[in-house]
Amino acid sequence: MSTELDPLSTSRSTLSSRLRHRRARSGNRPRRELVAFFASALLILLAVSAGTVWASERIARTNALAEAQRSAQNLTRLVVAPVLSDALAGVPGRWEELGRDVANRTSDGSVTKIVVWNAEGRILFASDESLIGRVLDPSPELRAAIGGETVADIDEHPETSPAGPAEAVLEVYTPLTVRGEPLAVEAYFSYDSIDRQAALLRGEIIPVALGALVLLQVVQIPIATSLARRVRRQETERAELMQRSVEASDRERRAIAADVHDGPVQDLAGVSYALSALRSSVPGERQPTVDRLVSTVRHAVQSLRRLMIDIYPPDLSGPGLGTAISDAADPLRAQGIEVILDAAPLPEMTSDAAAALYRTAKEALANVAKHAQATHVWITLEETELHEAPAVRLEIADDGVGFPASGTDRRQEGHLGLSLVHDRVADLEGTVTLSARLGGGAVLTAVVPPGHEGS
Structure with missing residues (x-):
């Protein structure tokens, strides 16, 4: 399988999912930051209190030692020294x-x-x-x-x-x-x-130090709250702007798909019918040429229809997903590759989950068509579990040459297909695994939670 990037495979559903997650996070982020701000302020107050107590003890000890030295020196000079000399000399009394x-x-x-x-x-x-x-x-x-x-x-x-x-x-x-x-x-x-001096110093230092900090925090609270509200408002506006951009892109995609369907597709379909009708009126030696023209036109129509699906995918939820994946395998069938599809009933999925599976299947099938040199492809679509919750499993296996020995990461060469597949599924909290098929070939397995509308 290749890692080549299909320029039309960038999923707008993935962007929509990210926007919803961003809006959900943006509502909680300022609140968490305010809690962190108040918690850090409390920790600072506790640290300053402990530091002030320690400093007061140290200052009290230093002051007490200095005061004791002065008292002892005065006691020695004024009380002991004048009498001790006579006492040691034996003067009575x-x-x-x-x-x-x-x-x-x-x-x-x-x-x-x-x-x-x-x-x-x-x-x-x-x-x-x-x-x-x-x-x-x-x-x-x-x-x-x-x-x-x-x-x-x-x-x-x-x-x-x-x-x-x-x-x-x-x-x-x-x-x-x-x-x-x-x-x-x-x-x-x-x-x-020392205890008395320490208590005295604490009584003088702590109110000043902590009072200044408390006053600073009181002044900062309305500022922090205002900034948090402004951040929340800007995050909401940015998310809404991006959502409007996505919606505008959807409208443009829908309009382009409609123009392609109503214009070139209908015109080419008419040309195909006209050529088929003219076949009987041309000489026999020209009829194979007409047949090739009809085949070419019909192939162009199929390519345009696949392009329409890429530009604006239809509703892929329910049985539509299996049908869309089967249609995506038409290029393989045109190459003579046998495609076996096993699509079981699926749980209700969000459009994001269904679109991610469709894009994954399309990328994998495109890689098989270009690089696998396979004769058979097996597509499995079924319900499974992921983290003890319902999920949908897509498996695409082939009997081709398998993955290259150098690995599948070719981003440095500009090929991002499988990387986008992984990122797209990871955004929906799903998993993608690549492995070798028993008997030869490659297997791609994607497991995606069905999701919930409005999540």
């Missing part, structure tokens, strides 16, 4: 005074604990007297503070906490030098301060 000063500072709850370390990890002083004198392995933060750096961090397992459930605290190590000895003052701050 200075340790007690340091304890009272620290107790006053921790009484408001902003600072929960104060510890003074030396470089070996020994606790020289602590607001919790039970810790005084303990020696612990110096932590990296303590070493950094002994080296002269103020270090702040959130610690979930403070080394000076009593045994029991861990509780996160904000700790700051501040360097302090007393009598040439490097020390570090560790101050513990409540982690609740």
